[in-house]
Amino acid sequence: MSKTTLNMDKHANTDSQWAAIEGSGPGHPRIGFDIQRRLLQALLILCVLTSLALLLVLGIVQWRDLHTQAFLAAERATVVAKEHADKVFELDTSLTGRVGDLLAGMNDDDIHARQHMIHLKLRQMIAGLPQITAVAVIGKNGDVLAHSRDYPFPPLSVADREYFIALKQGKQESISSVVVGRQMQRQVFTDGVARRAENGSFLGVILVSLDPGYFLSFYQEMLPGEMHQSLSLVREDGAILVRYPKMVNDVPNVSASSPLMRGIGANALAGTTTGISPLDGERKIISYRRVANHDVYVVSARSLSHIWRAWLSYMVLAGTLLLVPGSILCGIIIFAIRRVKDQKIAWQYWRRELALRHKVESDLRESQKFEALGKLLGRVAHDFNNCLMVVTTGIQIIRLKRVPGVEKQLEAIERSIKSGEQLTRQLLGVSRRQPLKPEIFSLQMKIPEWQLLLFNPIGAARCYVDVDTETWPVCVDAVEMQLALINILLNARDASPPDGSITLRTENILRRSAGPRQGYFVCISITDQGGGMSEETRKQAFDPLFTTKEAGKGTGLGLSQVENFAKAAGGYAEIESAVGIGTKVSIYLPAAESAMLAERDEGSLVAAAPPLKPLSILLVEDNTDVADGIVTLLETAGHAVTHLTGAADAEDFLSQRQPDVVISDIHMPGGITGIELAKKLNLRFPALPVILISGYAEDLQAAIKDGFSVISKPFTLDSINRQLAAKVR
Structure with missing residues (x-):
């Protein structure tokens, strides 16, 4: 990308910031020698007057004391x-x-x-x-x-x-x-x-x-x-x-x-x-x-x-103590007047540092805004997932009861639910609270589906796509990959002239060199025809909060997200650039051929698994609407379900009888979360299976970190049955 748009040339940016603050443009003359000299002379007079005033105040106070x-x-x-x-x-x-x-x-x-x-x-x-x-x-x-x-x-x-x-x-x-x-x-x-x-x-x-x-x-x-x-x-x-x-x-x-x-x-x-x-x-x-x-x-x-003699002694001492630092200060000011050129250089350097500090503080405030927005979006997505859960369970119950004449309407509702799920994933992706959901897919199938999302914001007419039909599949989070590609394409658009082309290309790469960057990779590269960037800028391009864009037009987080995505997927990202020619950003992702085969094998094994026997299930869920749908769905599948609304009630229930499995929501009121309940049950009943469910991404991440089985809301009967089969098998 161009060095005027990507994550940033530090010195060029601070120079422009300094010029804006100093006011060196037309109609805003720089501070000259005469003004500085007069200011220093005024400061010298002020120093003398301040010393005399301080001595006077001390004298009055001491006389009164x-x-x-x-x-x-x-x-x-x-x-x-x-x-x-x-x-x-x-x-x-x-x-x-x-x-x-x-x-x-x-x-x-x-x-x-x-x-x-x-x-x-x-x-x-x-x-x-x-x-x-x-x-x-x-x-x-x-x-x-x-x-x-x-x-x-x-x-x-x-x-x-x-x-x-x-x-x-x-x-x-x-x-x-x-x-x-x-x-x-x-x-x-x-x-x-x-x-x-x-x-x-x-x-x-x-x-x-x-x-x-x-x-x-x-x-x-x-x-x-x-x-x-x-x-x-x-x-x-x-x-x-x-x-x-x-x-x-x-x-x-x-x-x-x-x-x-x-x-x-x-x-x-x-x-x-x-x-x-x-x-x-x-x-x-x-x-x-x-x-x-x-x-x-x-x-x-x-x-x-x-008293008069004591006051005079005090004033002589105070005057002596004030005279020494006052004389030193006056000498410093006189020296500064004589060396005004050096002082001017120091002043300009200080203004540059001040501009950089202002910029960093502004970037920090912007990051804090994104953090607050992310928390809000995370809560909204959680509540929305609960609503989708109610609708999803209702549809599955209707399907299980085989109600005639509503299949077309059910399919429309299911499509809307999938759109809602995609929306919540996008919200959580923006808030950085979406746990990664790697899935295996082929780029030659996904990129055409994403074409409107990727290319319309930058102008589809100027974009060229070259996807090899033999591109190996990858195993990554699709939403995070979309976000990474959008960040690169937006930078390419800003770096290129209005008639400059932007090319997205995929290819298979085999790296035989020793070290972590060896093996089978899929390379996704985006090339622009912008002004390019210097070597110094290229080395800092992936640094957070580093941008060459004007104030208010860039956060310096775009390429940082790209690099984090590539590393999380087990790959890496690189930038190639030349001043006056253009920039190429490449993402290297591990190929997932073996994972796809494993998934197919696992799918055939699951399909061949024997039917699940009826189970006695304890459901702990504070949202009664969600709980009613889950209870009905599980009972329709032949399971016996007991519903409780809090962790304390669940502990009392389990002290009297023990079900085959416990399904608990994570985010619950009352001071005890589903994770804390699961930890207690593991200590009291080590053989009792526990499955945690939630529509809040942070809860799911915490549960996965503690080693518990989790299901993200909304879920289907098939997904819950697979978890139950894995737990009671």
């Missing part, structure tokens, strides 16, 4: 410190309650008289409490009446202390600022609780001295080496009781205008704010929480300058 983490760290530290302070002041409250119970009903004189006993009790109460340095009982005039530290305690008055004055004036509890104890000479802050009589008169004060160093040790454990974050215990009026880390210059109070005091004024329980700290002048995140039932706040402050 650092701020969020700083806020969370400040709030977590505040929560932990508050829980610690709550426990300390709760213990303080419990201690003052116990002291109050100890002093219940005592006046100043009673307390002074029992000073030693009270001293011992107070000392015992604070034993093991490192946060409390001392407990004192103050009289209503400000004199220290009892003290946990010393006995006897020297005369000492605290009447001038701010907390005593506040409690005497009516306040129930007062926490002092940090003071130096007059007796202990160390820094403490006190928590004083007023003692009052039942009528509310002031009796004195129970004073608990707390150690600021205890809180400092805890805060230091929470923030080891964290110089950018601080923890403080601050009184409601801004007086600083404890701060870690300690400041170089002590600032005893936080001003009322500070961010902390403004936040407390807005929300007295808890909050987080930002602002410039009056202690060191840095901008900070400030989180605070009030200690339960006390006028004291736990405050955590985190420096924003640390």
